[in-house]
Amino acid sequence: MDFASLVQTVAIYAIPVLFAITVHEAAHGYAARYFGDPTAWMLGRITLNPLKHIDPLGTIAVPLLLLFATSGAFLFGYAKPVPVNFGQLRNPKRDMIWVALAGPGVNVIMAVMWVIFGYLLVTFGVEERFFLEMARAGLLVNLVLFALNMFPLPPLDGGRILVGLLPTPQAIAVSRVEPFGFFIVLGLVLTGLLGTYWLRPLMNLTAGLIDLFLSPLRWVLF
Numbered sequence: 001m002d003f004a005s006l007v008q009t010v011a012i013y014a015i016p017v018l019f020a021i022t023v024h025e026a027a028h029g030y031a032a033r034y035f036g037d038p039t040a041w042m043l044g045r046i047t048l049n050p051l052k053h054i055d056p057l058g059t060i061a062v063p064l065l066l067l068f069a070t071s072g073a074f075l076f077g078y079a080k081p082v083p084v085n086f087g088q089l090r091n092p093k094r095d096m097i098w099v100a101l102a103g104p105g106v107n108v109i110m111a112v113m114w115v116i117f118g119y120l121l122v123t124f125g126v127e128e129r130f131f132l133e134m135a136r137a138g139l140l141v142n143l144v145l146f147a148l149n150m151f152p153l154p155p156l157d158g159g160r161i162l163v164g165l166l167p168t169p170q171a172i173a174v175s176r177v178e179p180f181g182f183f184i185v186l187g188l189v190l191t192g193l194l195g196t197y198w199l200r201p202l203m204n205l206t207a208g209l210i211d212l213f214l215s216p217l218r219w220v221l222f
Contacts, residue, residue: 011130020142021053043083104145108210111146111207143203
């Protein structure tokens with residue numbers, strides 16, 4: 001991939017990525033406030049302003065470095081987590097499930113919206129490759145964020161959901177993994193195990209369900 005292609009790829013993915021991480025993090029904050037924890041709201045993190053959620057290292061530097069270093073073959077990044085004080089939730093063990101699920105949940109909703117956007121482009125005869133590729137990128141980015149965050153290992157959302165579902169002794173045992181969770185996930189990503197046995201299967205399943213859900217709309221439009 002030459003320099004011009006890399007720049008074009010960055011331009012295509014920029015808006016989908018910013019939307020995906022911004023709404024994902026804001027959803028966590030909104031859900032936390034709904035269930036009794038105003039921490040994120042008091043810190044101004046329940047917002048669609050991407051500057052509040054961008055981590056200079058994880059959102060910009062790391063993905064760009066990997067994009068240029070691997071010619072787009074491998075990408076990894078993260079946003080600034082929304083602070084949640086689980087102790088302030090009305091029912092901490094139960095409510096943490098919904099707070100954690102809010103982020104991946106909105107990624108699925110955004111994936112659906114990007115597919116609909118692509119359908120509308122085709123329906124109205126828009127042939128501009130940039131927008132068509134952006135619609136595909138929006139679907140892909142949100143599927144990746146959904147699948148990655150649902151991996152059942154703290155501090156990922158799936159890990160918090162697992163902690164909320166398990167009986168207390170097992171939940172405490174799983175939560176002790178959290179300080180090492182990021183490095184475990186990074187190792188699984190680098191070895192390809194996470195992509196092969198978790199990301200791709202879950203992404204394909206989710207994409208298939210979205211396709212089934214939107215089949216009536218596709219029938220109307222096409």
